[in-house]
Amino acid sequence: MGHDSPEAIQAEIKKYMMVFAALAGLTVVTVAVSYLDLSIAGAVVVAMIVASIKGTLVAGYFMHLLDERFTIYWILALTMLFFAVLMFLPAATVSDHIGTSTEVAQEGAEEHH
Amino acid sequence: MEIPYTVEPRPDTGLYNAKLGIWLFLASEVMLFGALFSSYVLLRTGNPNWVQHPMNVPMATLNTMILISSSVTVILAWAGLRMKNFAQFRKYGILTLLLSFGFMVVKGIEYNAEFELGLFPWTDNYMAVYFTMTGLHGLHVIGGIVVLGYLLGPGAKMWKTKPEQFTNRVETFGLYWHFVDLVWIFLFPSLYLL
Known part of the structure; x- marks a missing residue:
């Protein structure tokens, strides 16, 4: 100030x-x-x-x-870290294969038969 | 017992307590709106059939200008108190109040037009996101109106007894109000223009 x-x-x-x-x-x-x-x-x-x-x-x-003051900078740095994690959560869903791997495995097994 | 560090800074933080408090509150607000922005990105990128209704861009642009102007008037009100000029605080405080009412009136006209077009929060994902985010932002504006109304009305008595503490109260309110402006700066392009 x-x-x-x-x-x-x-x-x-x-x-x-x-x-x-x-x-x-x-x-x-x-x-x-x-x-x-x-x-x-x-x-x-x-x-x-x-x-x-x-x-x-x-x-x-x-x-x-x-x-x-540095106190505020530290609060905001920590906030920005967690905010970045929040914003990257949607991106993380792209690499989430829970639920799809079973189907892929089943499709692969059917192809073999 | 007097509440400590309302004016002088605490030795360990270097801040008066209300300022530390408002910044911690704003940090929690970043996470609140951050969660909604994150949900919006997830819903929008995950839906190949996303429906984007055309919104009233001129009205939203007007509201952007109103909020930016109110950020200036609130800081001029605080500057008035720092110069021991209560009349300047009052003038710019009332102007801020009028601008914030103006924002809500424009938003009300927009909502009304959308309802007439049959667009409601349950219409589709876009409208749900739009009403949730702009509605929550609007609640913050209303919260600001209530606090500023108090500072201009009954709360203004403190200027006579504890002028420095009152100046700090107005500063912390200003920080909140600028944050409300900041959120709108990101809401406007995200919901209206993209």
């Missing part, structure tokens, strides 16, 4: 206004990109990159994470 002199706070406010302008501009970019004829994978990547930039601006400046 910054200093509390009126001058320092006024300087912070200018920074917040610039972040607001960037967020508004990136919102327009998000919508504009959705009208481009991108593949679904391309659209997901672009949309998530723009959303991540916006999220970083909000967290970094509005939530003043750029200038915070």
Whole structure:
């Protein structure tokens, strides 16, 4: 968090206004990109990159994470680790063959007979 | 007995207690919304016949702008208190409240239009995900309205007796409100544009 002199706070406010302008501009970019004829994978990547930039601006400046205590960084690092596990759970289901291996084994056995 | 570390930082954490508390709460919120995002990815990638209904993008864009604006007004309200300017806090606090009501009105108009088209949470997986995620987000907005209403109303009395603690309360509310904005930043493209 910054200093509390009126001058320092006024300087912070200018920074917040610039972040607001960037967020508004990136919102327009998000919508504009959705009208481009991108593949679904391309659209997901672009949309998530723009959303991540916006999220970083909000967290970094509005939530003043750029200038915070290490206690908060540690809490968030642990949270991000578990969040990543959550987001990769759907990917893990792709390699989940429980239930299918029996069928494959049966099909293989039938082919032999 | 006085609650300790409401203003001065605790020596071991370097933070006043409410700030540590709100960050721990927000960490749990990341997991709550993370579970829903993860479920959405699983349902969508696992269904080759996924039905994506066209949503009202202009209304959602308007709501994005409203929430971003409210994030600025809430931080200006907090800046007002840091400059010992209660009038500025009040002005921007009320503006934040109006913007959050505006968000809910736009969301209500959207929901109403969807109901008229026969789109309900039980229509299909997409609508179930859409109403669950936007509904939970909307509940968070309502929660924010209640807390901000308290801080602007009866809770504002604390400014006269414990101004530093009151400023910290507004800061912790602001952190919550920015998180609500942050969630919407990811909900908007995920549910409306992809």
